[in-house]
Amino acid sequence: RALRIAVIPGDGIGQEVMPEGLACLRAAAARFNLDIELDEQFKDWATCDRYLRTGSMLPEGWKETLAPYDAIYFGAVGMPNLVPDHISLWGSLIQFRREFDQYISLRPCRLMPGIACPLANKKVGDIDFWVVRENTEGEYSSIGGKMFPGTDREVVIQETVMSRIGVDRVLKYAFDLAQSRPKKHLTSATKSNGISITMPYWDERCAEMAKGYQDVSVDKYHIDILTAWFVLRPELFDVVVGSNLFGDILSDLGPACTGSIGVAPSGNINPEGTWPSLFEPVHGSAPDIAGKGIANPVGMIWAGQMMLEHFGYKEAADIMMKAIETALESGGSQVITPDLGGAGTCQSLGGHIANLINKL
Amino acid sequence: RALRIAVIPGDGIGQEVMPEGLACLRAAAARFNLDIELDEQFKDWATCDRYLRTGSMLPEGWKETLAPYDAIYFGAVGMPNLVPDHISLWGSLIQFRREFDQYISLRPCRLMPGIACPLANKKVGDIDFWVVRENTEGEYSSIGGKMFPGTDREVVIQETVMSRIGVDRVLKYAFDLAQSRPKKHLTSATKSNGISITMPYWDERCAEMAKGYQDVSVDKYHIDILTAWFVLRPELFDVVVGSNLFGDILSDLGPACTGSIGVAPSGNINPEGTWPSLFEPVHGSAPDIAGKGIANPVGMIWAGQMMLEHFGYKEAADIMMKAIETALESGGSQVITPDLGGAGTCQSLGGHIANLINKL
Numbered sequence: 001r002a003l004r005i006a007v008i009p010g011d012g013i014g015q016e017v018m019p020e021g022l023a024c025l026r027a028a029a030a031r032f033n034l035d036i037e038l039d040e041q042f043k044d045w046a047t048c049d050r051y052l053r054t055g056s057m058l059p060e061g062w063k064e065t066l067a068p069y070d071a072i073y074f075g076a077v078g079m080p081n082l083v084p085d086h087i088s089l090w091g092s093l094i095q096f097r098r099e100f101d102q103y104i105s106l107r108p109c110r111l112m113p114g115i116a117c118p119l120a121n122k123k124v125g126d127i128d129f130w131v132v133r134e135n136t137e138g139e140y141s142s143i144g145g146k147m148f149p150g151t152d153r154e155v156v157i158q159e160t161v162m163s164r165i166g167v168d169r170v171l172k173y174a175f176d177l178a179q180s181r182p183k184k185h186l187t188s189a190t191k192s193n194g195i196s197i198t199m200p201y202w203d204e205r206c207a208e209m210a211k212g213y214q215d216v217s218v219d220k221y222h223i224d225i226l227t228a229w230f231v232l233r234p235e236l237f238d239v240v241v242g243s244n245l246f247g248d249i250l251s252d253l254g255p256a257c258t259g260s261i262g263v264a265p266s267g268n269i270n271p272e273g274t275w276p277s278l279f280e281p282v283h284g285s286a287p288d289i290a291g292k293g294i295a296n297p298v299g300m301i302w303a304g305q306m307m308l309e310h311f312g313y314k315e316a317a318d319i320m321m322k323a324i325e326t327a328l329e330s331g332g333s334q335v336i337t338p339d340l341g342g343a344g345t346c347q348s349l350g351g352h353i354a355n356l357i358n359k360l
Numbered sequence: 361r362a363l364r365i366a367v368i369p370g371d372g373i374g375q376e377v378m379p380e381g382l383a384c385l386r387a388a389a390a391r392f393n394l395d396i397e398l399d400e401q402f403k404d405w406a407t408c409d410r411y412l413r414t415g416s417m418l419p420e421g422w423k424e425t426l427a428p429y430d431a432i433y434f435g436a437v438g439m440p441n442l443v444p445d446h447i448s449l450w451g452s453l454i455q456f457r458r459e460f461d462q463y464i465s466l467r468p469c470r471l472m473p474g475i476a477c478p479l480a481n482k483k484v485g486d487i488d489f490w491v492v493r494e495n496t497e498g499e500y501s502s503i504g505g506k507m508f509p510g511t512d513r514e515v516v517i518q519e520t521v522m523s524r525i526g527v528d529r530v531l532k533y534a535f536d537l538a539q540s541r542p543k544k545h546l547t548s549a550t551k552s553n554g555i556s557i558t559m560p561y562w563d564e565r566c567a568e569m570a571k572g573y574q575d576v577s578v579d580k581y582h583i584d585i586l587t588a589w590f591v592l593r594p595e596l597f598d599v600v601v602g603s604n605l606f607g608d609i610l611s612d613l614g615p616a617c618t619g620s621i622g623v624a625p626s627g628n629i630n631p632e633g634t635w636p637s638l639f640e641p642v643h644g645s646a647p648d649i650a651g652k653g654i655a656n657p658v659g660m661i662w663a664g665q666m667m668l669e670h671f672g673y674k675e676a677a678d679i680m681m682k683a684i685e686t687a688l689e690s691g692g693s694q695v696i697t698p699d700l701g702g703a704g705t706c707q708s709l710g711g712h713i714a715n716l717i718n719k720l
């Protein structure tokens with residue numbers, strides 16, 4: 001059966017990069033004869049514009065409507081000048097993660113050709129790892145409250161909640177991913193020397209899980225020194241797994257260390273496929289450059305590449321990756337977008353990559 | 361009256377770098393006629409050796425004995441092959457922090473001459489900021505527990521606790537520090553878009569505190585993107601303040617970004633002076649190189665420099681800093697230690713700096 005994708009471009013540059021992402025996916029589908037349905041009926045979903053018109057980011061019944069799709073191909077959301085982020089984000093993206101139990105957040109940290117690395121003396125190939133983040137529980141609970149408000153005794157409490165089911169399933173995903181890679185190496189982010197209840201539990205479950213993966217080498221670092229190693233020795237890493245908060249931090253820091261925060265993709269994954277997964281670029285809606293036609297479409301295209309890889313279309317995904325790399329490396333300054341020092345446009349770079357997918 | 365300092369070298373290279381730190385402090389005291397008493401009677405306190413002999417890291421009555429001192433000048437603790445870290449650390453350093461209410465942890469992030477920066481294209485002067493960390497509450501509570509152990513329903517909970525007193529006093533310290541600096545800029549680390557109870561409270565107290573510091577410019581970043589900015593634009597920062605966990609992360613990441621994690625100092629401060637503060641190098645006891653005489657003494661000496669600055673001996677502190685920088689820049693390969701590419705020893709580098717303090 002066809003892979004059914006709900007296309008939601010969202011706000012700001014989401015609307016500009018999406019057509020390029022779709023063109024590249026169509027090119028890959030045509031070349032490899034993939035049966036992919038890209039449903040574009042969701043043009044105004046998850047937009048602040050819709051919120052201002054109707055009072056909600058998504059129409060009623062959104063969950064039932066989206067549930068049958070295999071994935072959501074998502075642009076970006078947020079127009080902080082018009083709608084506060086806690087409304088736009090929590091009314092759309094965060095709803096998708098929670099309601100569709102997208103308990104894995106997955107992000108590549110990879111040095112790309114043509115993109116300056118903020119770390120000294122690194123070259124393409126040196127940095128290439130994945131951050132796997134728990135995406136539903138942990139530090140992001142909404143349990144807690146305030147006592148003695150407005151007085152000197154004021155105290156505020158918030159609970160971190162880790163369940164065996166929640167911890168084990170993200171560890172399993174990360175171990176499986178590590179096992180599938182040549183280095184077979186997994187790094188667990190912890191802080192059991194300071195956060196003395198939940199983090200030792202995380203360590204314990206990780207040690208337990210490791211028993212089932214004798215061929216995966218495992219180490220753990222406390223989050224403080226781990227962030228230091230991301231900067232000092234990023235070559236060490238292959239798959240890095242962390243709790244909701246630690247994964248959130250590492251999955252911004254990792255792409256920052258490779259200079260790729262503007263072009264990296266992100267997967268919010270429900271591995272069993274009970275619910276749709278969501279693939280999006282890491283960059284946001286970038287209101288400051290929206291409408292100018294100069295947004296870099298690589299994050300959107302790379303998110304599509306990740307989506308194909310996730311669903312097992314390896315050959316097509318490999319060509320898409322190669323097309324992205326080739327374009328960044330040798331597209332030339334008339335094609336490359338201004339954020340990377342070129343004079344090209346969103347369309348010139350997107351079109352160039354789509355062409356390469358056809359003929360590489 | 362004399363400044364009374366309890367000298368505790370501790371484990372591993374703590375014992376080697378301490379004599380160099382003391383020599384430099386003595387040189388500064390002699391030159392500027394400072395009345396400083398360096399009490400060396402604590403040679404085996406906070407050592408794993410003592411723990412193995414007596415069953416505890418510190419003698420009974422340690423708190424009463426140390427309480428009258430103005431500060432503890434501390435080397436390092438830990439010999440993980442002999443004694444687990446949770447015993448050695450929690451039985452000494454962490455006790456000091458808690459019992460002496462050292463509610464500020466303070467660390468400089470500064471590019472030093474002669475030390476390679478892991479970030480590309482940075483030069484001395486580009487990076488120079490402080491991380492101020494809350495050091496007593498927040499995410500490091502010991503409240504919580506486990507339910508349904510050993511079953512699929514297993515769930516572990518740990519509470520983050522922020523009190524108005526605890527949050528306000530660290531913010532006040534950070535604002536005062538920012539106000540004393542030329543840039544007068546403060547950055548607050550938050551995560552109020554995800555950690556939805558304690559972090560909005562942190563933001564609220566920060567906004568309230570800011571009202572009393574009209575001359576300080578304030579911004580806040582979510583911790584995920586803040587770690588990215590540490591790598592991408594460290595020039596932005598002047599004083600960065602964070603909760604116990606966020607401060608812990610940023611105060612390793614910051615020194616990592618300047619390549620100075622092996623030479624940076626750390627202050628654990630009780631600002632009112634009700635209890636002794638503690639100054640130490642960030643590097644640990646480094647059992648792998650202990651006894652070889654090649655440990656870099658700069659962290660220990662810089663910690664002494666920070667201590668003098670804290671107690672208002674600005675002239676002496678400035679000369680110590682200049683001596684450290686001059687030695688790193690032009691000490692030459694026979695003086696500089698192997699970690700920085702030289703062939704010198706702990707003594708050659710320490711002696712060189714002490715000499716410079718005499719005559720610069």
Ligand SMILES: CC(C)[C@H](C(=O)O)[C@@H](O)C(=O)O
Pocket residue numbers: 193194224449608
């Ligand atoms: C050893 C550990 C508990 C400690 C901390 O997290 O406070 C350390 O990382 C530090 O920063 O001094």
Ligand SMILES: CC(C)[C@H](C(=O)O)[C@@H](O)C(=O)O
Pocket residue numbers: 089248553554584
């Ligand atoms: C917007 C925010 C709640 C979110 C998170 O922390 O999960 C973001 O930082 C992300 O990583 O997608």
